[in-house]
Amino acid sequence: MDYFLQGPYWADVQRALGRTVHEQTGDGWRFLAVEESNPAGKLLYVPYGPLADSLTAFDSALETLTGLARSCGAVFVRVEPVCAGFDRSDADTVLRSRGLLPAPANLQPELSWVVDLDREFKDVLSDMKPVNRNLYRNIHKKGVTFRSSQDPAEISILLGFLHLTAARNGFKPQSDQYLSQVARSLMPAGAATLFVAELEGEPIAAALAYDSADTRTYAHAALDDAHRKLSAGIPLLVTLMADAKEKGLQHVDLWGVAPADQPDHKWAGFTTFKKSFGGREVAYPGTWDLPVKKFRYGAYQQARKAAQNGKKLLRLLRAKVGR
Structure with a gap:
């Protein structure tokens, strides 16, 4: 499958929205990366990418993204490898061994539903x-x-x-x-x-x-x-x-669906709708971060976790007061 979010037309959309876009190609790999910002600072976001036809090509793409991040002052690179030369079952081991960490949340769907037209x-x-x-x-x-x-x-x-x-x-x-x-x-x-x-x-x-x-x-x-x-x-x-x-x-991608074992998922309703058209589930590794400025990225993660814990504590306190 060819991924629209890694294509030239999506680059045009991002530029029209005033964002800086980087498109690079190498031996067996390519990526579209968008400069974004969050509390950590600048980041490079690669939606459903980089695309690579082998693990060696994926490593080359990561190396190029790291160099690009350093040159533009990004704290980290956020990737969503959908075609990277490894099986999804091996993704956690492969990605962690290359210094990537799971992002706080998936930005694009981790599960999609595809109808083949061939x-x-x-x-x-x-x-x-x-x-x-x-x-x-x-x-x-x-x-x-x-x-x-x-x-x-x-x-x-x-x-x-x-x-x-x-x-x-x-x-x-x-x-x-x-x-x-x-x-x-x-x-x-x-x-x-x-x-x-x-x-x-x-x-x-x-x-x-x-x-x-x-x-x-x-x-x-x-x-x-x-x-x-x-x-x-x-x-x-x-x-x-x-x-x-x-x-x-050759394909129609109906986009995100809920996991089959989560009937109460917020997407359960339109998942049933999408599956009624036939098709197959496609699973992706999810969203991962590659820290470039590691100290700053670590501080960002610590601050984020502290804020989450604070919210949890506040909810507990409110629950006790309400009893």
Whole structure:
């Protein structure tokens, strides 16, 4: 799979947002690193990277990232190796032996759900739950139609639905400014497509997808709750997949899912939704830090742990007072 977050179009998005981006390539490896900051100071973040075709190439990429971090004054490098020449089962040993430490939290999903398109689309449909296939084939009878757009101005359709979903479910979506800039950077270049479901010409659901060389990533989606009973989000996603197949892409990455042994996970609901389209789970090593200024990084970690312990103590005290 080709990872969109390590591609040139994502670099364009980051630069349009005013961030400094470094792209380097070597023998069997490449990376896109974004300069960011946190309480420790400057860091280099490599989303779903570096990409390497062997462990030797991965080591070369880490060496280059370390030198880059020193040259730009970064305290540490934050990586998420998804293709690095070692099995995920060996990741903890391999990464720790190279001086990497688990980050406080995973930034990108550690588990994703991928539908492969390198076969007849009828076979893709056959792997889905019957209700998904039936909705895709028959929802037009209820007056629902689907279209795609690469007009950045139409991102407002998705933003409106995201606001409704956020108010209903109590979560904070990414800002309108951020998603509007993503649309302006990617949609005219053909690297992002907005898919819209309409009822009698009025939008009732929308989804934004990003394309890399061989993979379409299902990035953002929301619908109008007033028409929830139509379940338009299901045939909308199948339409997105069919379009990806027509364009010659090999995979659709449905993005993060919850672990199978955690039924109460906050992602459990949409994990069930994603798995109803067939596909397979893809597991990654997670997010790891490579300290460059080790003393400063250590101080940052100590301060972070102290703050966490302080919050835990405060919760305990409040619980005792409340008894």
